[in-house]
Amino acid sequence: MKASLLIIFLALWSFHCADARLADGYSDLVQRFGKPDSAAKPGDYGSHLLRFQKDGWIIQTWLIDGRCDQITYMKAGIPSPTTDQITALMNSNSAGFTWKRHTKDLTTGITNLILPSISQHEFVRSDQQASCRKNSNGATFKSGRWIKLESQADAAKRKTDTAVPKF
Numbered sequence: 001m002k003a004s005l006l007i008i009f010l011a012l013w014s015f016h017c018a019d020a021r022l023a024d025g026y027s028d029l030v031q032r033f034g035k036p037d038s039a040a041k042p043g044d045y046g047s048h049l050l051r052f053q054k055d056g057w058i059i060q061t062w063l064i065d066g067r068c069d070q071i072t073y074m075k076a077g078i079p080s081p082t083t084d085q086i087t088a089l090m091n092s093n094s095a096g097f098t099w100k101r102h103t104k105d106l107t108t109g110i111t112n113l114i115l116p117s118i119s120q121h122e123f124v125r126s127d128q129q130a131s132c133r134k135n136s137n138g139a140t141f142k143s144g145r146w147i148k149l150e151s152q153a154d155a156a157k158r159k160t161d162t163a164v165p166k167f
Contacts, residue, residue: 021093022130022143024068026050029061045069045149062146069146074138086134090123093141099123099132 030036033052040049047062047069053076062070073089075081090099102122123132129144142150 069143072140080136089139097126
């Protein structure tokens with residue numbers, strides 16, 4: 001009986017942390033997590049970074065035009081998040097779609113041998129409007145809009161980096 005109650009408690013607790021979702025607004029985040037611990041000046045793509053702490057988790061959100069376009073969930077200390085907790089986070093950001101593991105591993109074999117704890121896996125939502133990168137410390141979710149802005153910035157940087165100077 002006690003084991004069953006413990007399993008139920010752990011399952012509910014793991015889903016408790018998974019409330020923030022892509023596209024949430026500032027008021028949704030404050031309602032779930034309370035007042036932000038910190039807020040940063042506008043950063044990449046005009047985003048505003050808000051940092052929250054709740055129930056042993058650190059939640060960093062980047063809002064563009066008042067809407068959450070990137071969320072990072074990290075456990076504050078040890079132990080690392082469980083597979084069930086990461087699955088709960090992915091489910092809360094699924095918007096009714098499924099997650100498929102990206103075919104490309106984000107770390108090299110040498111990195112995995114030296115620092116296996118930083119191995120990362122990337123997932124793409126079936127509607128192609130979000131991605132999830134998870135590692136042993138937590139997970140980062142990006143909206144389709146954030147991914148598009150990153151791609152445009154990378155393309156502009158490559159163009160600048162490869163431009164032939166006219167001296």
